[in-house]
Amino acid sequence: MKNIAVFGAGRSTYYLFEYLNRLASEDSGYTIRVYDANKANLEAQLEGLTHLQAHVIDVASPLAVQHAIMQCDVAVSMLPPALHMKVAGFCIEHEKHLATASYVSPEMRSLHHQAVGKGLIFINELGLDPGIDHMSAMRIIQRLKNSGAEITGFESHCGGLIREEDVAGNPWKYKFTWNPMNVVTAGKAGMATYRHNGLLKCIPYHSLFRRTDTFNIPGYGRFEAYANRDSLSYESAYGIKNIPTLYRGTFRRPGYCSAWQVLVQLGMTDTDTILNQPGLNGKEFLSFFLPDSNLSMQESVQQLTGAGEAEINALEWLGLFHEQALPLSQGTPAEILLELLKTKWDLGTNDRDQVVMLHRFSYRKNNEEHELNSWLVVEGHDHRKTAMAKTVGLPLAMGVRLICEGKITEKGVLIPVSAQWYEPILLGLEAWGIRFTETEEALPE
Amino acid sequence: MKNIAVFGAGRSTYYLFEYLNRLASEDSGYTIRVYDANKANLEAQLEGLTHLQAHVIDVASPLAVQHAIMQCDVAVSMLPPALHMKVAGFCIEHEKHLATASYVSPEMRSLHHQAVGKGLIFINELGLDPGIDHMSAMRIIQRLKNSGAEITGFESHCGGLIREEDVAGNPWKYKFTWNPMNVVTAGKAGMATYRHNGLLKCIPYHSLFRRTDTFNIPGYGRFEAYANRDSLSYESAYGIKNIPTLYRGTFRRPGYCSAWQVLVQLGMTDTDTILNQPGLNGKEFLSFFLPDSNLSMQESVQQLTGAGEAEINALEWLGLFHEQALPLSQGTPAEILLELLKTKWDLGTNDRDQVVMLHRFSYRKNNEEHELNSWLVVEGHDHRKTAMAKTVGLPLAMGVRLICEGKITEKGVLIPVSAQWYEPILLGLEAWGIRFTETEEALPE
Numbered sequence: 001m002k003n004i005a006v007f008g009a010g011r012s013t014y015y016l017f018e019y020l021n022r023l024a025s026e027d028s029g030y031t032i033r034v035y036d037a038n039k040a041n042l043e044a045q046l047e048g049l050t051h052l053q054a055h056v057i058d059v060a061s062p063l064a065v066q067h068a069i070m071q072c073d074v075a076v077s078m079l080p081p082a083l084h085m086k087v088a089g090f091c092i093e094h095e096k097h098l099a100t101a102s103y104v105s106p107e108m109r110s111l112h113h114q115a116v117g118k119g120l121i122f123i124n125e126l127g128l129d130p131g132i133d134h135m136s137a138m139r140i141i142q143r144l145k146n147s148g149a150e151i152t153g154f155e156s157h158c159g160g161l162i163r164e165e166d167v168a169g170n171p172w173k174y175k176f177t178w179n180p181m182n183v184v185t186a187g188k189a190g191m192a193t194y195r196h197n198g199l200l201k202c203i204p205y206h207s208l209f210r211r212t213d214t215f216n217i218p219g220y221g222r223f224e225a226y227a228n229r230d231s232l233s234y235e236s237a238y239g240i241k242n243i244p245t246l247y248r249g250t251f252r253r254p255g256y257c258s259a260w261q262v263l264v265q266l267g268m269t270d271t272d273t274i275l276n277q278p279g280l281n282g283k284e285f286l287s288f289f290l291p292d293s294n295l296s297m298q299e300s301v302q303q304l305t306g307a308g309e310a311e312i313n314a315l316e317w318l319g320l321f322h323e324q325a326l327p328l329s330q331g332t333p334a335e336i337l338l339e340l341l342k343t344k345w346d347l348g349t350n351d352r353d354q355v356v357m358l359h360r361f362s363y364r365k366n367n368e369e370h371e372l373n374s375w376l377v378v379e380g381h382d383h384r385k386t387a388m389a390k391t392v393g394l395p396l397a398m399g400v401r402l403i404c405e406g407k408i409t410e411k412g413v414l415i416p417v418s419a420q421w422y423e424p425i426l427l428g429l430e431a432w433g434i435r436f437t438e439t440e441e442a443l444p445e
Numbered sequence: 446m447k448n449i450a451v452f453g454a455g456r457s458t459y460y461l462f463e464y465l466n467r468l469a470s471e472d473s474g475y476t477i478r479v480y481d482a483n484k485a486n487l488e489a490q491l492e493g494l495t496h497l498q499a500h501v502i503d504v505a506s507p508l509a510v511q512h513a514i515m516q517c518d519v520a521v522s523m524l525p526p527a528l529h530m531k532v533a534g535f536c537i538e539h540e541k542h543l544a545t546a547s548y549v550s551p552e553m554r555s556l557h558h559q560a561v562g563k564g565l566i567f568i569n570e571l572g573l574d575p576g577i578d579h580m581s582a583m584r585i586i587q588r589l590k591n592s593g594a595e596i597t598g599f600e601s602h603c604g605g606l607i608r609e610e611d612v613a614g615n616p617w618k619y620k621f622t623w624n625p626m627n628v629v630t631a632g633k634a635g636m637a638t639y640r641h642n643g644l645l646k647c648i649p650y651h652s653l654f655r656r657t658d659t660f661n662i663p664g665y666g667r668f669e670a671y672a673n674r675d676s677l678s679y680e681s682a683y684g685i686k687n688i689p690t691l692y693r694g695t696f697r698r699p700g701y702c703s704a705w706q707v708l709v710q711l712g713m714t715d716t717d718t719i720l721n722q723p724g725l726n727g728k729e730f731l732s733f734f735l736p737d738s739n740l741s742m743q744e745s746v747q748q749l750t751g752a753g754e755a756e757i758n759a760l761e762w763l764g765l766f767h768e769q770a771l772p773l774s775q776g777t778p779a780e781i782l783l784e785l786l787k788t789k790w791d792l793g794t795n796d797r798d799q800v801v802m803l804h805r806f807s808y809r810k811n812n813e814e815h816e817l818n819s820w821l822v823v824e825g826h827d828h829r830k831t832a833m834a835k836t837v838g839l840p841l842a843m844g845v846r847l848i849c850e851g852k853i854t855e856k857g858v859l860i861p862v863s864a865q866w867y868e869p870i871l872l873g874l875e876a877w878g879i880r881f882t883e884t885e886e887a888l889p890e
Contacts, residue, residue: 190717191778200722202733202778204712206651207749211736267649272635277645288647291656304652333636333647 001073002030002404007059007087008078009036009045012178014385015432016078016393017049023401024051030404035059035068059083066090074099074403076396084108088122095120097403101127101396109413116412123408125415126399127392128355129158132376132429134237134415135395135422136436137359140374141238142419144363149370152244153362157215157225159251159355160388163379164221166351171314172260173253175345177353177380177388184269184338186250192227194247203227209261213249215358216444217375218437223356224257225249237417251356259314263337265305266290270333280329282319285336297321318344353380355387357436374438391434398428446518447475447849452504452532453523454481454490457623459830460877461523461838462494468846469496475849480504480513504528511535519544519848521841529553533567540565542848546572546841554858561857568853570860571844572837573800574603577821577874579682579860580840580867581881582804585819586683587864589808594815597689598807602660602670604696604800605833608824609666611796616759617705618698620790622798622825622833629714629783631695637672639692648672654706659699660803661889662820663882668801669702670694682862696801704759708782710750711735715778725774727764730781742766763789798825800832802881819883836879843873 004020006013017034024030033053036042042054057064059079069075069090074097077087081102088111091098095118104124115122125131133156144151160177167173176183192203203211212224228248235241252260263269266289277284283297290300298321301307307315315321318340328339347353358375380386399421402408408420416422429435449465451458462479469475478498481487487499502509504524514520514535519542522532526547533556536543540563549569560567570576578601589596605622612618621628637648648656657669673693680686697705708714711734722729728742735745743766746752752760760766763785773784792798803820825831844866847853853865861867874880 191712191715193718196737199737200720200733201736202712202715202718202720204651204710204715204734206649207710207712265649265652267636267647267652270636270647270649273638273647275645275647288645289649291646292641292644 001406002027003072004030004032004074004076004400004404005068005072006032006034006076006078007036007065007068007083008080009034009038009042010078012386012389012392013045013078014389014393016076016389016397017046017052019394019397020400021049021051023397033068033072035065060086062086062090066094069096070094072096074400076100076400077102081105091120091122092118097121097123099123099126099396099400099403101125101131101392103130104413104415112413119411121403121408121411122413123399123403123416123421124413126396126421128160128388128395129357131395131416132391132426132434133158133357133359134417135426136357136374136376138238138417138419139422139426140359140361140372141240144361144365144372147365149363149365151240151361151363152369153246153360154238154240154243155245155247155249155360156358157223157249157251158357159223159225161223161251161253161354161356162347163352163354164253166348167253170344171310171317172256172345174256175347175351175353176342177347177386180342180345181334181338184334184341185271187226187229188269188271189229192229192231194227194231195243196245196247198244200232206264209257209264212257214254215251217356217358217377218439218443220354220356220377222254223251223358224254225251226257237415239417245362251358255310255314258308259311262301262305262307262311262315266301268333268337271335272332274330274332275336276330278329279325280336281323281325282340283321283323285326285333286315286320288333347383347386349383351380351383353386353388354378355391370440371442372438372440373443374436376434376436378434390432394429394432394434395425398425446851447472448517449475449477449519449521449845449849450513450517451477451479451521451523452481452510452513452528453525454479454483454487455523457831457834457837458490458523459834459838461521461834461842462491462497464839464842465845466494466496468842478513478517480509505531507531507535511539514541515539517541519845521545521845522547526550536565536567537563542566543568544571544841544845544848545569546576546837548575549858549860557858564856566848566853566856567858568844568848568861568866569858571841571866573605573833573840574802576840576861577836577871577879578603578802578804579862580871581802581819581821583683583862583864584867584871585804585806585817586685589806589817592810594808594810596685596806596808597814598691598805599683599685599688600690600692600694600805601803602668602694602696603802604668604670606668606696606698606799606801607792608797608799609698611793612698615789616755616762617701617790619701620792620796620798621787622792622831625787625790626779626783629779629786630716632671632674633714633716634674637674637676639672639676640688641690641692643689645677651709654702654709657702658694660696662801662803662822663884663888665799665801665822667699668696668803669699670696671702682860684862690807696803700755700759703753704756707746707750707752707756707760711746713778713782716780717777719775719777720781721775723774724770725781726768726770727785728766728768730771730778731760731765733778792828792831794828796825796828798831798833799823800836815885816887817883817885818888819881821879821881823879835877839874839877839879840870843870 039056077100187208231248355378361372378387484501522545607620632653676693800823806817823832
């Protein structure tokens, strides 16, 4: 039970491999193979990790993937989510366990009964968000329930950000530390829904980045949160049915959301319309989204979107009022914007990213109302040893180890909301400096 | 070549059947069969039309459809667009011509070469809009080109509306005269794109109903137009490549767009999120889309969306500030809104609908700039003999007749942009009182 196959050696795998290499060095029973299509990338990612075996295969080829899966006990998919199902299908066929850090898709969920029938563990959402958020929330929920408390509110926020020092002069206070396209299309998958004091609330995409809340994390300053897609799906997963307040949000630094709202209002995040304008520059790109008028472009943006000086400055900083050619001139507006943002929000070699998570619980105990705040801040070391790689890779690696050691009795398509997962993994993470701080005092505004 | 099979006897078929019945009564060579799944509906639609044969079949059953197609020379699909391809597939297999009033889908377009190879005519978009719009525009474009004019601008608008007398007291000045769900989801399929004075313009859905233009149709008053999806696709279809201004819009009466914009802003036209709130009333439904606040609901709507008194009145008239239970309490917001609107915008027995179309051309001739306006207004007789049924059904019936009479030499998947179609059909429509008015004078504002 100690043959592990990892598919994909892309972004955010540094600590996954670091941990697995350490594991194999301490226990010669482990055989760990890493499969990736890109030889140079694979060699770079595994440099110095002498206990891992590198295998170059076409990870999109069913035959190659099947062959690799037949040799393992546990498969780990770090591939793009669209490719998970190929791995999952062979895991069912050849009766292997599976671990991913991705959201459970409907297709993945549909394998539950087959996985249970074959006694397989298909653990998903075992990264940061989803992942550490589930585990840290469930540990508190269980503790509060055990103490006889009635939980009346749960708000949870997470952001993959960057230290303020590393974004001086950048009005967005943001750089890409994970999948850039997910940042550009964030919120587009459907209305955000949540519950506030017993009332259902829905926020359409075009209002998402203006309906924000502000939070203060002691020692790290202020953060703004916009609502995540379907907060209410967590009711059953977390065993907190009919909780009056339930909200999940994403953190950005102040200034980002109101400026991003302007891009959304303009239509620049559209993913349906294909533009094709050779030599397109920033000013022309912006002009597509402005009505014909005698105003300056800045005034036109202000009139159309309600942008203020700060938002106009943020657009100016991106070059949207300039005549410099854009890196991409054919594609959807979102794709054109993405390539522009990549030139502006690229992580520098010595930049240190920052992962910020905050849970806020309201609960009633002995007829008294309480508020509990629990937060986590993890900072990266450089552009490769990122906080993102650490918080995504380590839970996954620790979960795989638990499976290999036979410590998991649950079967089927799972997410880590039971104590079997969160007790050992949260403890393991503390040894790597990933530790939540808790206070029953209200945070400063 | 005079065996016609019509599939579907739903809304907007009155004049199609009226015309075909007259045709068969004048020429005994015609055999016209009408197929519908609903016996009562079929009998009602064909009442008194003694030259048409009614056949009750399951129009979703391949066997039944195939059998019917084998007996005909020309198939007419009045089925929902999703079912056209079944009919089209059998038309290819059994070498029959096909006519529809629907937009050419990518699947339909993919049959072009097969249809050409078998010498078949697959005419689509042969109704009102699309249909009469193509034909009337092409007649003018051809005339202007023949006269040596250079066309510099083309704006085309159409609306399926209702006479002002029949919407007294209704602040929306609107009732459903065609597919209601299409009205609720209008504009959602992607950004509207058009060209203005040589510049590409894009309008995202959430701004569509606030970026309107106003037009005055002599004798019929003022209309507002919002942009239709992809105006630029008409460049090649109409042979007006690189025309500096090209815009297609949809007409509504003044007041509709600004109020609908509020519903869009709120998120009430969302088609992704499923709500399930037994006993839901209008006020609760509205509250889902409003932030938590101490304001009245009216004030909260105003603050969130910028609604003025007129828009608030329009929402009030729908019952969105009231506690009366809604007709539907489970479904997407768009579905819940649709069922509410059906109770408010239902066509009364004696209501008379109104179809309004306006083409505006700018052109240069002998170094002079000209403007040409061409408009059509058709009014219905009652809730069954509607202007919509007339303007959708008659072009289609006349087109089928042209095919039967062997007057069409074009083959393949077509839309009616060549003179073979538009000359005889526009002439035929005039005999039914469907006639455009033209002026070279600017319309009053």
